[in-house]
Amino acid sequence: LVLQRILRLVLARGARMANAGEFTLRAFLNGRLDLAQAEAVMDLIGAQTEAGQRLAMQQLQGRVSAQVQEARHAILAVLARIEASIDFPEEDVPTPQPAELAPMIAIAQERVGALLAGSEQGRLYRQGLRTAIIGRPNVGKSSLLNALLRSERAIVTPIAGTTRDTVEEVANLHGIPLHLIDTAGITPSDDPVEQMGVQRSRAAAESADVVLLVFDGSEKLTGQDRDVCEELHTMGFGMGAGVVGTGTSRQVVVVVNKADCVQQLEREAPRNLWPEAPIVATSTLTGQGLAELEETIANLVLAGKTLHSSSVLVTSMRHQEALRRATEHLRASLVPLEQGLPLDFVSIDLRAAYDTLGEITGETASDDLLDRIFSEFCIGK
Numbered sequence: 001l002v003l004q005r006i007l008r009l010v011l012a013r014g015a016r017m018a019n020a021g022e023f024t025l026r027a028f029l030n031g032r033l034d035l036a037q038a039e040a041v042m043d044l045i046g047a048q049t050e051a052g053q054r055l056a057m058q059q060l061q062g063r064v065s066a067q068v069q070e071a072r073h074a075i076l077a078v079l080a081r082i083e084a085s086i087d088f089p090e091e092d093v094p095t096p097q098p099a100e101l102a103p104m105i106a107i108a109q110e111r112v113g114a115l116l117a118g119s120e121q122g123r124l125y126r127q128g129l130r131t132a133i134i135g136r137p138n139v140g141k142s143s144l145l146n147a148l149l150r151s152e153r154a155i156v157t158p159i160a161g162t163t164r165d166t167v168e169e170v171a172n173l174h175g176i177p178l179h180l181i182d183t184a185g186i187t188p189s190d191d192p193v194e195q196m197g198v199q200r201s202r203a204a205a206e207s208a209d210v211v212l213l214v215f216d217g218s219e220k221l222t223g224q225d226r227d228v229c230e231e232l233h234t235m236g237f238g239m240g241a242g243v244v245g246t247g248t249s250r251q252v253v254v255v256v257n258k259a260d261c262v263q264q265l266e267r268e269a270p271r272n273l274w275p276e277a278p279i280v281a282t283s284t285l286t287g288q289g290l291a292e293l294e295e296t297i298a299n300l301v302l303a304g305k306t307l308h309s310s311s312v313l314v315t316s317m318r319h320q321e322a323l324r325r326a327t328e329h330l331r332a333s334l335v336p337l338e339q340g341l342p343l344d345f346v347s348i349d350l351r352a353a354y355d356t357l358g359e360i361t362g363e364t365a366s367d368d369l370l371d372r373i374f375s376e377f378c379i380g381k
Contacts, residue, residue: 019374020374020375020377021038021042021374021375021376022374024374024377025038025370028370034062034065034361034363035359035362035370036062036065036319036360036361036362037059037061037062037065038373038374039316040056040057040059040060041060041377042377043056043059043315043316044056044057044060047126048128048170048172048177049172049177050175051174051176052125052126052175052177052315055125055126055313056126056315058312059315063312064115064314064319064360067114067115068357068360069361071108071111071112071115072354072357072358074104074107075108075330075350075354075357077104078101078104078105078350079347079351079354081096081101081104082096082343082346082347082350083347086343096343098338098340101337101346102337105333105334105350108330108353109330109331112323112327112357113327115314116323116324118312118313119313119314119315119320120320121302122313122314123315123316123317123320124176125175125176125177128170128176128177129177129209129210129301130179130210131178131179131210131211131212131297132183132201132205132207132208132210132211133145133180133181133182133211133212133214134186134205134232135185135186135213135214135215136185136227137224138185138216139214139215139216139258140216140257141182141183142182143257143284143285144182144255144257145167145180145182146284147284148293148294149169149171166181166182166184166197166200166204167182168180168181168182173294173297173298173301174298176298183201184200184201186201186227186231205231205237206235209250209251210250210252210253210297210300210301211232211250211252211253212252212253212255212293212297213228213229213232213252213254213255213274213277215254215256215257215270216257216258216265217259217264217281218261218264218265219264219265220264220265220269221265221266221269229274232252238250238251238252238276238277251277252274252277253277253280253293254270254274254277254280255279255280255281255282255293256270256280256281256282257282257283257284258284258285259281259283259286259288259289260285260286260288280293318360322359323357323360325353325356326353326356326357329349329350329356330349330350330353332349333347333348333349333353
């Protein structure tokens with residue numbers, strides 16, 4: 001109450017409320033930060049793991065911007081050679097030959113490609129991985145969530161159908177925020193509340209990057225297990241190998257739970273249904289297999305790569321898209337060069353690539369882009 005009265009008094013005397021991101025915007029407009037560094041302020045605030053914080057801090061310190069500028073300078077070197085020969089013909093500036101320009105463009109392509117190569121991994125560290133725990137009722141999905149979180153987040157009882165709604169929590173998987181979604185068992189039901197829970201389970205699976213498909217190892221394969229598998233196949237899960245985040249496939253990890261009990265599930269039953277999926281036996285009671293499960297998910301996500309303290313990764317989807325467009329412009333600039341067309345045609349795409357990279361650091365960013373970026377900041381930040 002006291003703070004509210006003070007605020008009203010200050011506003012009445014002519015002060016105003018700060019706009020979203022206003023102080024960071026001022027730092028950008030006054031040249032204290034470039035746009036990538038300004039965005040890193042919000043990334044640092046919103047980071048969910050130490051790895052995410054480290055990447056945001058590197059971006060705030062200008063390490064991403066420095067590599068973007070190296071790529072821009074490589075493009076500018078080519079543009080300077082071309083435009084000097086076009087603009088100053090009376091100075092007898094020699095016309096650069098394709099054999100001279102192509103390697104220079106290749107250097108720019110290499111630098112842009114190096115940034116783009118790690119961008120999918122970088123986005124995972126920033127945004128995390130949506131992982132849905134799916135299966136028929138009473139296979140131990142909620143117990144698995146609690147075990148992975150190392151806390152009793154979900155209610156667990158021996159009664160099938162205890163979970164009626166999705167429960168979402170975040171675990172730290174090798175520095176990647178793992179958004180775990182516990183779901184209601186997918187099963188036919190006449191109960192309208194249970195039907196809503198099943199629909200939300202299906203929606204969670206549809207939106208997931210990875211599904212942990214849980215079977216009860218203490219029971220034989222059931223018709224409900226097969227129905228769940230059929231639904232996931234219909235959604236496109238397990239349709240070939242790939243690395244999570246690359247868009248090449250939707251991954252499933254088969255979890256045979258209750259490994260501490262006498263096993264009734266035939267060993268080959270899950271393998272016949274999911275021939276490409278990794279299979280991990282777990283016990284949420286004893287902890288057996290949990291470390292192996294985490295390593296399996298990490299290998300799907302990172303494909304064996306690890307984040308070193310010196311790693312500089314692009315974490316922003318906006319930056320990633322700009323890098324992709326710059327790559328396309330650089331590739332297009334080689335076409336007129338190979339066809340022997342006038343160098344003006346080469347410079348068009350080179351200039352477009354140069355300006356596109358400038359959108360990352362803010363040197364060629366439009367007012368609309370700035371408004372959109374800073375509107376996502378905290379008030380006044």
